[in-house]
Amino acid sequence: MQLIGIDIGGTKISVCLGDSEGRILSSRRIATQPLGGGAQGLPAIAHEIEKLQVNWDEIAAIGISSPGPVSTKEGIMLAPPNLKGWERAPLVSFFADRFQRNVFMNHDAKAAALAEYLFGHAKxxxxxxxxxxxxxxxxxxxxxxxxxxxxxxxxxxxxxxxxxxxxxxxxxxxxxxxxxxxxxxxxxxxxxxxxxxxxxxxxxxxxxxxxxxxxxxxxxxxxxxxxxxxxxxxxxxxxxxxxxxxxxxxxxxxxxxxxxxxxxxxxxxxxxxxxxxxxxxxxxxxxxxxxxxxxSQLQALSELSGIAVALTGIR
Ligand SMILES: [Zn+2]
CATH class of the missing domain: 3.30.420.40 (ATPase, nucleotide binding domain)
Known part of the structure; x- marks a missing residue:
């Protein structure tokens, strides 16, 4: 089973293709600041995902790790202090519409806890x-x-x-x-x-x-x-x-x-x-x-955070 992970950070955004065992099959990173905000940022992230070599028939879900505060019920970022212009960015609905897959999101520290629990040394x-x-x-x-x-x-x-x-x-x-x-x-x-x-x-x-x-x-x-x-x-x-x-x-x-x-x-x-x-x-x-x-001993914690959110979402 394959999954797409997205990790949005204050300095960089990573997207990756991974699997349920925590293997990262391919990944890309872009700088956050030049994107300006969610209106330009979300399509730019989608564009990076399209550059990963993805067979969409294999993709079970997309998982997003987002800076807090977030609303998982609404599927949005709220007003992250380090990310101007991303207020109320509609993370879940945007990627669900774009890729027609189940999309799950969570706060980055919670996503990292999931990654440690699923893939880390303390698995x-x-x-x-x-x-x-x-x-x-x-x-x-x-x-x-x-x-x-x-x-x-x-x-x-x-x-x-x-x-x-x-x-x-x-x-x-x-x-x-x-x-x-x-x-x-x-x-x-x-x-x-x-x-x-x-x-x-x-x-x-x-x-x-x-x-x-x-x-x-x-x-x-x-x-x-x-x-x-x-x-x-x-x-x-x-x-x-x-x-x-x-x-x-x-x-x-x-x-x-x-x-x-x-x-x-x-x-x-x-x-x-x-x-x-x-x-x-x-x-x-x-x-x-x-x-x-x-x-933490996870080398690719950013990437695995998104994958962990996706995997937890579908379980
Ligand atoms: Zn404080």
């Missing part, structure tokens, strides 16, 4: 949480083998659990969200400001080739690996908040596995060693002992 783990640690933060939870969706698609918005009501403002507008402490974009902005204001000489800036605007979370991680003092200060605060957020996830879901995304992949033991030391202060020992916490 088949009945209680699993996926946590995006990237530019922004999101989460998806599988409980007793089923994805938690919530009444209005916002269950497991882990990135916006409030860790400190007096904390920094989050891109979502609330104060002190998990993402306001640990999201890659927020961390980058904080470092840019502090380094400029205090004229800090740090490997973080060197990793960005001296260009403040190019500082991001990967610069931080590389500087941490070089034991840069400023980077280590930021990192220890990051780890403390990460442990606080993951502690809530452990206590809420008691999962057998928590899979972490991008930043954990890049940081490896520099993240997991101090995180595991900090966690006993934020969760009981029973859920901690029952859970393994690891980085």
């Amino acid at each position: 088949g783990t009945a209680n699993l949480v996926y946590l995006t640690t990237s530019t922004g933060m999101g989460g998806g939870a599988i409980v007793n083998g089923r994805l938690i969706q919530g009444a209005s698609d916002t269950a497991t918005e882990v990135g916006h659990y409030i860790l400190d009501p007096n904390g920094p403002v989050c891109p979502c507008g609330q104060r002190g969200c998990f993402e306001a402490f640990c999201g890659g974009a927020v961390l980058a902005q904080r470092m840019q400001k502090e380094i400029q204001l205090n004229q800090i000489d740090t490997a973080v800036l060197h990793e960005a080739k001296g260009d403040l605007a190019k500082i991001d979370a990967t610069c931080l991680i590389r500087a941490v690996k070089k034991s840069d003092p400023y980077a280590l200060t930021i990192w220890s605060e990051f780890i403390e908040r990460l442990a606080q957020g993951i502690g809530i996830v452990l206590m809420a879901f008691n999962p057998e596995a928590i899979i972490l995304g991008t930043m954990a992949k890049h940081a490896g033991d520099h993240l997991f060693d101090p995180l595991k030391q900090a966690l006993p202060r934020f969760a009981w020992k029973e859920p901690l002992a029952a859970c393994r916490i690891e980085a």
Whole structure:
């Protein structure tokens, strides 16, 4: 059985042809920004799908992984903060009309949780949480083998659990969200400001080739690996908040596995060693002992997210 997967992201959009075993048979990527918005973007995505070598008789469904917030009932993207012009883009109806196939969609973090559950290292783990640690933060939870969706698609918005009501403002507008402490974009902005204001000489800036605007979370991680003092200060605060957020996830879901995304992949033991030391202060020992916490090992997570949504939809 073959499926089409679509992953819409802030910087790139991927389309792929895959199968129910999680094999990607062909894929294409395009940049999001030049498309302007949904009106031009949706036909452009369809055009990329047409360039995949697809035998439509074999295609069981199309699955879409979309930035949140979304309405799965209406089959639309709502008002994603990083995607201007895509407000209320009619994802499901557009592709259903165009290709005459069943189309399913979900929020990207939930789609990633499905991909981990169906194809990842923790495949088949009945209680699993996926946590995006990237530019922004999101989460998806599988409980007793089923994805938690919530009444209005916002269950497991882990990135916006409030860790400190007096904390920094989050891109979502609330104060002190998990993402306001640990999201890659927020961390980058904080470092840019502090380094400029205090004229800090740090490997973080060197990793960005001296260009403040190019500082991001990967610069931080590389500087941490070089034991840069400023980077280590930021990192220890990051780890403390990460442990606080993951502690809530452990206590809420008691999962057998928590899979972490991008930043954990890049940081490896520099993240997991101090995180595991900090966690006993934020969760009981029973859920901690029952859970393994690891980085995602899926190479093609974007592509597989769409495929996982399609496969879950038809099951
Ligand atoms: Zn928030």
